[in-house]
Amino acid sequence: MTIANLVDNADRDVWEMIRSFNSQRDPQLVSQKYRKMRKNAFAFFRGTCHLFYQDLPIESSFSFAPPVWICGDLHLENFGTYKSDDRQIYFGIDDFDEGNLASCTWDIARLLTSILLAVDSLEFDRSDGDQLMRVCLNSYVNMLSAGKTGAICEDNARGIVADLLETLSHRKRRDLLEERTILSKDRRQLKFDDLKILEISKQQKNRVAQAIENWARDREDRNFFEVLDVGFRVAGTGGLGLDRYLILVEGKGSPERNYLLDLKQQLPSALAPHLIQPQPQWTNQATRVMQVQKLVQPAPPALLAAIDFNGGSYLLRELQPTQDKIELKIDQISLNQLEKLIETISQIAAFAHLHSSGKMGAVIDRDLIQFGQNLDWHQELLNYATNYARQVRVDYQDFCKATSDFQGFPYLNPIF
Structure with a gap:
């Protein structure tokens, strides 16, 4: 053939x-x-x-x-x-x-x-x-x-x-924070818009925050990952319908040095049923995605981590002010x-x-x-x-x- x-x-x-x-x-x-x-x-x-x-x-x-x-x-x-x-x-x-x-x-x-x-x-x-x-x-x-x-x-x-x-x-972290958050009494919170950042229940916010806390517990910089706010993130095309969160964390200090993180559910690859070559026995799907990115990119992003949450695996990464796409x-x-x-x-x-x-x-x-x-x-x-x-x-x-x-x-x- x-x-x-x-x-x-x-x-x-x-x-x-x-x-x-x-x-x-x-x-x-x-x-x-x-x-x-x-x-x-x-x-x-x-x-x-x-x-x-x-x-x-x-x-x-x-x-x-x-x-x-x-x-x-x-x-x-x-x-x-x-x-x-x-x-x-x-x-x-x-x-x-x-x-x-x-x-x-x-x-x-x-x-x-x-x-x-x-x-x-x-x-x-x-x-x-x-x-x-x-x-x-x-x-x-x-x-x-x-x-x-x-x-x-x-x-x-x-x-x-x-x-x-x-x-x-020339784009600074403050630009990203001003775009995605609002400042109230020296404390930031996410800017919900019913389109790209959706508000979720307090219970769901707490569950996401607990997952981040559990992951960061043994890190020297665990205070960096103190969760301030969580919303549901709507982005992309192929991945729509999966769990995805935008997380505001303390970072290097409130309110101007907070950071934004993306937490995305990872499912088995669409290629999985069709693969010919033997694959590694990954711990979970987020680990697969993280490791492939590190194998392929000469200089991977600063933060990539696989996190267990909600009965599945999720990829955690930093949302950066210097992150953008070229749209055709x-x-x-x-x-x-x-x-x-x-x-x-x-x-x-x-x-x-x-x-x-x-x-x-x-x-x-x-x-x-x-x-x-x-x-x-x-x-x-x-x-x-x-x-x-x-x-x-x-x-x-x-x-x-x-x-x-x-x-x-x-x-x-x-x-x-």
Whole structure:
């Protein structure tokens, strides 16, 4: 079997597959997820990573490409900025919820498909998409062939990534606090807006605070993590419907040096049923996500921790003032800017795969370099992305017909 094959459409019920996947999540937040997915085929693709791997021809030739630690949900909007332990601001992959040990081409196939769908959403010509896919693949394999790891920061960034990093270098913690909190009598509390930060019960706040206290108890800096306020955080697309909290902590002193933390529920990866390579026996899913991020990123964020809470595992990380994404919007990005962004993103993907080489089952860098120098798989991968983008467009139309009742559906707070 070759990867150019399309999925079998016989008796394909996309709506039922999506409903089944999201059936255990908060139904009101899932309704919001569906409304986001209706925006265009690119948004639909972002919210259906599980479909991509259900459809992937696992026994195809490209599944036997060298195994590395992959993001698993690599698309154009899963990149962003963050500050590392060295206090440098980087631009890199910022979502590892689906991370696993798998063929490097799984990441690239998903990235290439996302390019074609993003081109549609930005109203560029589809011929531009073909060219941008080749830019992506060439940039990735050139960096892979060179065998050198690296990172994108203010010193070497180009185009809109450089602009973003330069802007964020001037943003202070107080700016983030003013945006997300209100100050009352020298004490901060979260700014609830019924949209992105939702108020929760006192009982639920206490449960979250207790989980943070239990985790921090043996840390020298445990006073840093004294919880001042907790709210439910609504963010992203694919993860909507899962438990997620925004936590205000004492940090380095109230009121100006408080910190904001993100606590996110982690479930098994959408890749899990389809993996070929043996995986480590992780303690829990949050540990998997945390460790994959550390294996892949040359300079991981300053705070990452796995926490047991509510009968599951959650990833704790700092919400930073220098954290942001590049959103792809019509009239805000030119074709030339998009090309430079794709070159940068493709280099980051190569850096990530090379950085994970030789670690916990991933191939050594020499094998990745040889794979990058081999031209045999390039056209097959491009063909698959082209064909699968067509499939996504069909699935998106079917999804829109099935969810017409969600159009204009009023926003409802999740049930706690």
